[in-house]
Amino acid sequence: MTRDDIKEEFGVTCPHWEPCDCLVDGADFMADEILKLRTAIERVRALHERETRTSRFGSIVWHLCPRCRDDGGDPLEHPCPTLRALDGEDA
Numbered sequence: 001m002t003r004d005d006i007k008e009e010f011g012v013t014c015p016h017w018e019p020c021d022c023l024v025d026g027a028d029f030m031a032d033e034i035l036k037l038r039t040a041i042e043r044v045r046a047l048h049e050r051e052t053r054t055s056r057f058g059s060i061v062w063h064l065c066p067r068c069r070d071d072g073g074d075p076l077e078h079p080c081p082t083l084r085a086l087d088g089e090d091a
């Protein structure tokens with residue numbers, strides 16, 4: 001994903017062929033910020049990617065977060081509070 005993709009997505013591309021001042025400076029800044037935030041979110045998501053564990057006889061499947069632990073040091077269920085917070089839900 002690039003700055004231009006973001007500007008396209010938010011409909012803030014300059015419609016003029018000739019160089020001009022309309023929106024463009026602000027739009028570039030905004031697009032760069034959105035790009036940065038999205039990249040950061042992707043990094044966090046990658047760190048908290050779902051881990052699947054199966055019990056010895058395969059009868060139980062757990063979806064766990066490889067990073068988050070409860071107070072006793074056990075892995076937390078996926079999606080973990082970190083991911084839920086990213087999705088805008090209360091942890």
Ligand SMILES: [Zn+2]
Pocket residue numbers: 014015016020021022
């Ligand atoms: Zn323009």
Ligand SMILES: [Zn+2]
Pocket residue numbers: 048065066067068080081082083
């Ligand atoms: Zn987690």
